[in-house]
Amino acid sequence: MDGEDDPDEGASSPPTGFLWWLRFVGSVLGRFWLTLVIGGTLIATLPAALPGWSAYVVKSGSMEPKIMIGDVVIVQRRSDYTDGQVVTFHNPALEGALTTHRLVSIHGDSVTTKGDANVSDDPRTSVPSDIVGLGRIKVGWIGLPMIWLQQHHWVPFLLFWLSVAGAVAAWRSDPELIPHQPRHARARTARV
Amino acid sequence: MSIHHRSRSRNVLRAGVIPAALLMLGVMVWQGSTAAFTATTGNTGNTWSAASLTLTNDGDVGTFQAGTTAIFATGGTSNISVPQKTNFLIPGQTGTKCITVKATGNVPGPVLFNVSNLVTTPAPDLTGSLTVNVQYGPTAAASDAAAHLACDNWIKSVAPLSAPASATTPATPTGVVAVASGVLSGLSTTGVSTGWTTAGTATGEWGLFLIQWTLNSGLGNTLQGGGAGAAFNWSQTVGT
Numbered sequence: 001m002d003g004e005d006d007p008d009e010g011a012s013s014p015p016t017g018f019l020w021w022l023r024f025v026g027s028v029l030g031r032f033w034l035t036l037v038i039g040g041t042l043i044a045t046l047p048a049a050l051p052g053w054s055a056y057v058v059k060s061g062s063m064e065p066k067i068m069i070g071d072v073v074i075v076q077r078r079s080d081y082t083d084g085q086v087v088t089f090h091n092p093a094l095e096g097a098l099t100t101h102r103l104v105s106i107h108g109d110s111v112t113t114k115g116d117a118n119v120s121d122d123p124r125t126s127v128p129s130d131i132v133g134l135g136r137i138k139v140g141w142i143g144l145p146m147i148w149l150q151q152h153h154w155v156p157f158l159l160f161w162l163s164v165a166g167a168v169a170a171w172r173s174d175p176e177l178i179p180h181q182p183r184h185a186r187a188r189t190a191r192v
Numbered sequence: 193m194s195i196h197h198r199s200r201s202r203n204v205l206r207a208g209v210i211p212a213a214l215l216m217l218g219v220m221v222w223q224g225s226t227a228a229f230t231a232t233t234g235n236t237g238n239t240w241s242a243a244s245l246t247l248t249n250d251g252d253v254g255t256f257q258a259g260t261t262a263i264f265a266t267g268g269t270s271n272i273s274v275p276q277k278t279n280f281l282i283p284g285q286t287g288t289k290c291i292t293v294k295a296t297g298n299v300p301g302p303v304l305f306n307v308s309n310l311v312t313t314p315a316p317d318l319t320g321s322l323t324v325n326v327q328y329g330p331t332a333a334a335s336d337a338a339a340h341l342a343c344d345n346w347i348k349s350v351a352p353l354s355a356p357a358s359a360t361t362p363a364t365p366t367g368v369v370a371v372a373s374g375v376l377s378g379l380s381t382t383g384v385s386t387g388w389t390t391a392g393t394a395t396g397e398w399g400l401f402l403i404q405w406t407l408n409s410g411l412g413n414t415l416q417g418g419g420a421g422a423a424f425n426w427s428q429t430v431g432t
Contacts, residue, residue, distance in 0.1 A: 015199075026200065028209050035213035043221055066228040073228075085228050135229040139221050176202065 015175075023175045028074060030170030037142075037164060044072040044139040052077040054133060056088060057143030061152075062115030063100060070144030073100050075133030081106055086135035089113065093124040098132060223431035229342035247303070247426050250292045252356075254340040263289040264405065273410065284409035290343035293399045293426050300392040303399060304383025305371050311421025318420035319377035321408045324377075326372040326424075328386045329365030329400040339398035346402055365400060374424055375408075383427050390428065401426075 017023065032100045048055035057075045058067050063086070067073060083103050089111070091099040100111040104121055111126040148157035251260025295303065305326060312319055329346055333339035341358065342365070348355035349362035369387030372379050387401065388399045403424065 031209045032213045035210045038219055038222075039214050039217045043217065050403045063228075071224075112295070122318055136225065137221060138224040140224045174206075 008020040020175050023170075023173045026170035027172075027174035027177070030167035033163065033167040034171065037167075040139055040142040043137070043143045044074070047137060052133070053136075054088075056100065058100060058148050058160050059147060062117050063102070064117045066116060067100065067138060068140065070141050070147045072143045073135055074137040074139070075100075076136045077133045081128070081131060081134060087113070088132045088135065090130040090132065091122070091124075092126055092130065093122065099130050100135065213381070215413070231312070242298075247428055248294045248296075249426065250290055250336070250340055252289045252341075252343070254292075254337065254358075256292075256294045256336055260291075263291060263403070281407045283407055283411045286351070286404060286406040288354040288402065288404045289345050290347045291401045291403065291424070292336075292339045293340070293401060294396050295390040295428065296394060296396045297390060297430075298358045298392050298394050299430050300390055301428050303386050303388045303390060304427045305401075305430070306381055306383045306425050306427070307372070307376070307379045307422045308376065308425055309423040310381075311419065314417065314419045316415050316418040317377075318377050318407070318415060318418040319367065319422070321411055321415055321418075322376045322420050323374065323406045323408055324372070324376050324379060324422075325370075325402075325404040327402045327405075328369040328371050328388055329402060330367050330388070331365055331398050331400050333398050336396075339400065343377055343400045343402075346400055350402060351404070368402075371401070376420055379422075383429075387416045387425070 015024075044055055047053050053074060053076050055072055058069055058071045058073055061069050067086075073086075073088065078115045081087055083105055085103050086100060087099055087103055088100045090096050099113070099122075101115045101122060104112040104114045106112070106128065109127050111128055111130065113126065114121045145157055148154075148160070149161050173182055226312045248256040248258055249260055250256050253260070272346045278356060293303065305328075307324075310319055329342075331339055331342045333342050341360070342363070344356050344359035345361050345363045346365060348359035349364045352362070355362075386399070386401075390397055401424075
């Protein structure tokens, strides 16, 4: 294979030593991580484009361990709800804030809710029109960078973006990456 | 020109890692969603907590505790004029105290009474010669202080000399129930009915217990220098 000695084909060099394999494994892991981050973001955001659906990042631990801080909860508006369901609602006790809790009871105009991690029911009852939707999809952790940004936790926030940048760099350092060639270069290769 | 060919297995890995990550993501989201929302609908968040029964008594001093200092004590040196002090007793002597018992449970239940920890020293044993009379008096008092005052007033109506200064208006509760009566050694050491069944009020409900003792008269010289002791207990049990 004379190509092995051709410096022009360096991007396609054969396996040589530990560093070569490190770059290869790194590139595979980089692809894996990028797919998780990008795919998770898409799953967490795209459903909210459907009519009646919306997505929220969970900011408190009142539903732990089932729903953790940084999870994205996607809810769908329903015409009726039943006891035991997890719903996102406008919390009358927290002006302007949305809360995701479990329905303890819903009778007529009185909606009693409670966080799984809380000992007692929420202090104020809601009305059915407060309910934004029924919990349908939970995407774990994907909202954590947003939480870190809001709460000014710069170290994990920067580490996350460094991991994304690192994954891109690792992916591009694949020793057998087929480089993108300009049109005239490919034409020249074809001529040979 | 021939170039180095990328190995087939490494290409499979390159191509497969993205769908593998997407599959893992899908499984994680699916499992997380069902665990958080679907599988729990309508039947989670069940909790059981045992009912609580709490009894305290004020030891005739107005402060409620699970265990209080003895109401009859042999402290001091000579105090025939103060019947609550129970040293140097002479036959026929008597004394009265009233204990307020407070129940703060959240389920209704009967309150039982018993004596325990009988002390028969110093010899000779006085437990067979000391008559103890325990009565229960209902009260509608709605506070610790009111119940304690009702207790003191009960003493004043029954045994004015034994009444503490805090007693104001002598009054015997209506519906008094005899709980235990007889010589100390003959009183039940297992719970007997007091006639009081609590309603289960978390903020508290009160029962008055008047305890009178008398060293029997007509005793011979053989009991000189003798002693007796006991603990008074109230208990409440609900369920099996």
